[in-house]
Amino acid sequence: MDRNNRARNNVPQTNRRRFLKGGAAVAGLAAGAVQSAKAVPPESELKVKGTTKELIAYGERSRFVKSIRTPVAERDSPDAFGLMFHVNTPLADLVGSITPSSLHYLATHRGSFIPEIDPQQHRLMIHGMVDRPLIFTMDELKRFPSVTRVHFLECIGNRAKPTHKTVTETHGMTSNSEWTGVLLSTLLKECGVQNGATWIVTEGAEEIKGASSVPLGKAMDDCLIAWGMNGEPIRPQQGFPLRIIVPGFEGIFQTKYLRRIKVVDRYYMTYNDYGHINPDPKTTALGNQMGPKSVITYPSGEQQLSGPGAYEISGLAWSGAGAIRNVEVSTDGGKNWKQAELRTPAFRMAHVRFALPWRWDGKECVILSRCTDELGTIQPSRAQAAAYFNKPLTPDFRVPGADNTIQSWRIMSNGSVRNEFA
Amino acid sequence: MNLLKRNWLLVPAIVVFGIASAQAQNYGIGRTPTAEEIRAWDISISPTGKELPAGKGTAKEGEVLFKQKGCAGCHGPTGMGAAAPALVKGGPPAGQTPKGMEGMHMVPDTGIMALRSPYATTIWDYINRGMPLNKEGTLKVDEVYAITAYLLYKNDVIKQDDVMDQQSLPKVNMPNKNGFADMPEWKHGAPRLAGYP
Structure with missing residues (x-):
């Protein structure tokens, strides 16, 4: 690109002649974006987006990308009290395995407000059945050897219902994010856990001081005290400055x-626990x-195949017990x-993106996926779960418990896709 | 085997550096909180009630406080029929909202906190840490005992004159005290439920 071209392209393209010339290509994109048999490549008459100091300092996505989180149907978020409740990640719109931080799902048990916490003032105290109770500042926590690990989070209420239409609603x-922090075991060893301890109780600094009991075995195995998320400080909605x-x-x-x-030496039966x-x-x-x-996130409910x-x-697989070893896909109902x-x-304990190239013959069919984790546990069907619990499959x-059953999508002969359980 | 290894490694460590404890600090990061700091921060209440502070309250006092402190404003004057979850049993079932009570947050009797929680300490702990909305942590110890007593009384768990305090609260005979299964011991590499498909 020469100097003149660069100068020209930096001028916002409000020029009427250029607008008219570019109109055909823009219309072509809007009409389908797949039938690109135009003589002129669509990008030959690009509009140039103006930029600002703010956009140089901190980028934002294209205005053509509109993915947003949506409240889980049962309850508005924020609700009548201004409390934050469960909000879905738009799974159908995402690629790869990392969830953009801005689109990470949200949930709280009672609902809460997002606290504004000054990290300089924030402290973590570890006490109870330890030889040395300790208080750490954020700077002190960052002096410990850090780890960075990819892990999924999931609400136990994440279950498909017959009323759900899209994969965002069902799942x-x-x-899934990359989390950076210090292993909890490192901190607990620093404090010296006493004999007889069996659980820990964790507590937040927000207005309700939300607390949960975690088995000590899990705490010592792989729990992470995290301040980083996807390369930056954890976002306030995800627990800034520490979770x-x-x-x-x-x-x-x-x-x-x-x-x-x-x-502590027992399950504490906190509000979150009970x-x-x-x-x-x-x-x-x-x-x-x-x-x-x-x-499967594509094709999934409410999406449309063009023929x-x-x-x-394509889809996502994960397990709370370890790594995913294998994902299988069926295009004939299993x-x-x-x-x-x-x-x-x-x-x-992380999302993995799976994919299977496929040629659709245009006939109605049911597609589904199932995964196997590192323990060899295979994702069950709803029929298997019902049979295990001796319940009718209605x-x-x-x-x-946590519903991890197989999700099926029915592709109709017109290319529309719907939830098989609907 | 692990123990042997650890002891074997410790022998030269003790000889060379004079380390006395097997659980010495590795990094020396962080400071020791004072006993007063720990008391101020520690609001966890065990089912045994061992952390409960001295104080007391009755349902009669709690009934007054329930209105005074704003509980009734969100949970309804009778503990049900308002925008926040019902706290007293016997309301109309969820989804069958009577006229004039639209938008209220009903809870089935099995989900009412005083009936579902296996320990009365859970109620005390939650009121103390999480209520009232926007004024969390402002209730005095006696007030938390009294409001807890009121909710227990309104759900027929205790009598109106029963005094709730450090000793009596953990001993309340909760209707759901045997209504839950213990979480199985978590082990790395173990399936959630052996034999589940």
Whole structure:
């Protein structure tokens, strides 16, 4: 590009002649964006977006990209009190395996306001059954050896319902980020955990001081006290400046705005804990940690195939027990399965992107995916779950614990896609 | 095996550096909080009630406070039929909202906090840390005991004159005290539920 071209392109293109010339290409894009048999390439008459100091300093996405989070249908967010409730990640719009921080799903149990915490003032206290209770500043925490790990988070309420139309509705309460922090085991060893300790209670600094009980075995194994998310400080909605990541456990364990950890000798039955108790030991065992789970995000509910031909089936798989070893895809309702390719690294307790090139013959069909994790556990179908619990497989059968059952999408002969359970 | 290894490594460490404890600090980062700081920060209440502060309250006092402190404004004058979740049993079932009570947040009796929670300490802890909305942490100790007593009384868990304090609160005979299964011990590499498909 020569000097003149550069100068010309920096002028916002409000010139009427250029606008008219470019009109055909713009209209062509709007009409379908697939039938690109124009003599002039569409990008030959680009409009130039003006820039500002703010945009140089901090980028923003194209105005043509409109993905947003949406409240989970049961409750408005913010609600009548201004409290934040459950909000879905737009899974159908995402590629790769990392969820953009701005689109990470949100959830709180009672609902809460987003606190504005000055990291200079923030402290983490570890006390209880330890030899040396300690208080750390954020700067002090960052002096410990850090780790960076990719982990998914998922709400235990993330379950498909017959009323759900899109993959965002059926599966949008899970997201995946790269988290940076210090292993909790490093901090607990620094404090010296005493004999007889079995649980920790984590607590946030927000107005309700949300607290959850976490088994000490899990705390010492792989929990992360994180300040970083996708290369930057954790966003306020995700717990700025400090949170715990309990990899593979349900969302309510992932205490945000972390200010205190108490090492204790029993389950403390906090408000967050008591809401999740269940009389059935099997249901309890299937809660807390998420099972191996996968879902096809393309093609998925409410999307439209433009006609028979080549497509790539794509989706996400994850497990609370470790890494995903294998994902299979069926395009005939589960009669035959093909091996999908893993398109991103299969980290432990993390989303992995899978894909399978596919040629659609234009006939009505049902597509579904199932995954296997590092323990060899295979994602079950709803029928298997119902049979295990000796319940009839009706559309409103509620899978006990965390629902990790297979999601099916029906592709109609006109190319429309709908939730098979609807 | 691990223990042997650890001890073997410690022997020269003790000889060379004179380290006395097997759990010495590795990094020496952070400071020791004072006992007063720990008391001020620690609002966790165990089901045993061992952290409960001295104080007391009854349902009669709680009934007055329920209105005074604004609880009734969000949860309804009778503890139900308003925008915040119902706290008292016996309301109309969710989804069958009577006329004039639209938008209220009903909870099935099995989900009412005083009936679902296996320990009365959970209620005390939550009121103390999380209520009232926008004035969290402002209730005095006696007021938390009294409002807890009121909710327990209104759900027929205790009598109107029962005094709730450090000793009596953890001993309340909660209707759902046996209504939950313990979380199985978590082990690295173990499936959630052996035999589940």
